[in-house]
Amino acid sequence: MGAQSVMIVRRWVVCALLAAAPLALAQAPASRNPPAQVPIENAPPADTAPALFPHTLTKPWYIAGQANSILQAHGAFHSPYEGVNSLRARGEYKVSLLGTVYLGLQPWQLLAGADSVKASRYNTDFLVNVEAAGGRGISQALGLAGFTNLDVVRNPTLGSKPYIARLEVHQTIGFTDAMTDNTRGPLSLATKVPVRRLEFRAGKMSTPDVFDLNSVLSDSHLQFTNWSIDNNGAWDYAADTRGYTYGATLEYQDRDWAVRYGLMLMPTVANGIDLDWAVKRSRGQNVEAELRHGFLPGKKGTQRVLAFVNTAHMGSYREAVQAYLRGTDATPDITLHEHTSARKYGFGYNMEQAVTDDLTVAARFGWNDGKTESFAYTEIEQTALVGASYDGKQWGRKNDKVGLAFSSNAIKRDHQQYLANGGLGFILGDGHLRYGRENIVEGYYNLHLWRGSYFAAGGSHINNPGYNRDRGPVWVPSLRMHMDF
Template identity: 35%
Template sequence: MTTILKPLALAATMTLAFAAPALAQDAQPQAPSQAPAEDKTPVTPEAWAVHLQVTDILQHYPAFHSAFQGPNSFRPQATTGNTVDATLYAGVKPWAGGEIWGNLEMYQGYAPNNTLGAAGYVNGDGAKVGRSHPYARIARLFIRQTFDLGGEADDQEADLNALGRRRTKDRVVLTAGKLNATDVFDTNKYAHDPRQDFLNWSLITAGSFDYAADAWGYTYGAAAEWYRGDWAWRAGVFDLSIVPNNAVLTSDFSQFQVIGEAERRFTLGGRPGAVRLAGFVTRGGMGRYDDATALALATGKPADAALVRHYRSRPGAYLNVEQEVADGVGLFGRLGWADGTYEAYEYTDIDRTAQAGVSVSGERWGRKGDTVAAAVVVNDLSSAGERYLNAGGLGILIGDGRLPHPGAERILETYYSLGFAKGMTFSLDNQLIQNPAYNRDRGPVDVVSLRLHLER
């Protein structure tokens, strides 16, 4: 624990040092303003838009203690990885309330160990399919239709995959096509985008949210959202891979996932916040951990979930909270659970997760484009999953060949993002992982990352 408590204390001290002036100023009595409240300028509607983003992430960790290793382990030797991706976004308004978006994405490079070694993996922008030469794919191709139902104005600001448009607070939004399920579900203002905030997989979403996706994070599906006042309800159905952790999706939705989410937006002390509660059910061919372990004991071979797969259901749930506590200071947290009886299907090998963090805008010290943030994550696997790994089983991202001394995976991530030009940021990120892949006999792993992000 000492190895993670020292950096945690340092990160907390650093973050609070930036946050304290904001909190102190926020606590001071404020004289009532004599100026009349300004009306928010309505958004100028867009008929079309084109955007571009490029993200380059360089990562390195030094050699660490390792009593043994397996096929899906972090290599204990000092290791460096580099990933580059670029996305062209093109959107058009075909009719009132409608948007059609297409994204062409280019990838190149390998994350450290080619995206293997920790359940909370260290590069959320790196695809599971690394290649030394650049290659391109259509990442998204979807249609979104918004039906205004009245109420006060709640305009949509222009953004990636979102045309600037006027809309009302009460509305229904339908989305269908090829997309990422987390475009709609488990969003969070402070921890959701590995190109600009936290890099760790178990911080950009709840690590146990085993959302439907191919090896690049995308799938086919549809979602409906109903906004009424400060509430929103969402439901979606998405296509699964043909087998767990595969690059090919089913052609007929014979294996699928259903997700439902309720959101309540509110103000606390006059500051915005939100809470989201969701559940999901994955329906597909998946192996039961204890069946795979029993077969391994009977045959003397390593456990393999692929040998015991049957059509089953795997449920899960998450709680997602965000709250602004002072100007430019936000707190966030997530709790997540998934049924650990069965193997994870698409995302990563996490059955229980908890995270908490703070994000502080550089506007507090005259650097509007900067951000400093810190977060702690604790990930865990079911006892059945631990027995499976100890029998030589491999998960989506982990598998050290054996697991005689399992323990929760603990992650501390801190970053400083420097905005030095419009649409351009440079970030220094550090992730300390204790018990990588739930293994007390390996680590800790200390990963330092440099990230350059351009967006237009």
């Protein structure tokens, strides 16, 4: 190992320890990742990895936290030109430092008692998450539609000052006395819930807290880190630049199926930190149906179908290109062709299937109409993703996990022409474009060290970064330190 590599690793380790110390750093813009589930006071369940400190499952309050630090780098790669929003062709490395403190309270359990059936059927959670985000992503999180680190805030000028990530009320209304086990975590405090129930959430939240969940492809802290693997890249879900918004969701859960709806605030500008509170003119609507039925006999599986419609002050790629070709605009600029209450709609499919007790495969497919500008998540209008994870029980490491995934992303013709003529999105813009699908392979091995501490090594290979066949390919190795408190 060369001197420069040693220096990189040393800096990363120091940064990781600094991040973990105050309990105040971990989650990401699109974050919906709960910490590893906590044990019962006396002994943890056999299939649960404990946190660094024991947590109660019987009290009406909840306190937890997590810290996540990711080091990513890449060497120099082929690039005949660069633009304002390009992934930098010179070698670079960056460290992200992120963390969250989770707080929760079940107020009616204080009065009814933890063992009350009524309290279980009609449970109320008050949830607060305080988050801080520091460090950077490679090239300031620019130049890749499927960016390599979900923990990176897409506007580095916001700084690392702590902020409230979630502030919500979660109400459960049961329709039966039959109960089923529920894993206690920062988004739901009950340990048992009615089999048939209505769940309502309102306040500040992340839209993927409720929608598009996947046990293989949703956790950037213990699994994959890429934006287009941990979420459906074509789902331009309502969020500010940190990945949060205000809204409400309504969800009905039955034994083998569920349906859910969400109404969220959209940002005032693409990738903006400010939200538009005029719901009549600007909103994100999501609906999802879930069927818990697998393709293999006797093996668990789940399928989800998602649809969304965003209404916001968004620009038209076609109008921006036409204005440029007419000579009206010196370069294509989508912000000059915005319309009040413009719409973007799309669909997604999400599945996971247990193959053996240790192996689970998963996939996502997504599409949106691509007429209006990418506004809240990333610049993807079609995506196809397959992945798998394998638990380490076979080699005596039950809390270890290895994963591999392939994601292929695309944009429509109007968006292609906009970038080819020198236009800028909020993530992409090389100044020119020889279009090709952005193809990403990511793998990882997540090693459970002790209690709630983990170390992961992984990497990505990216063909056509930013959809540009003139640039790349790029290798991005990754190291991650994660702690659950």
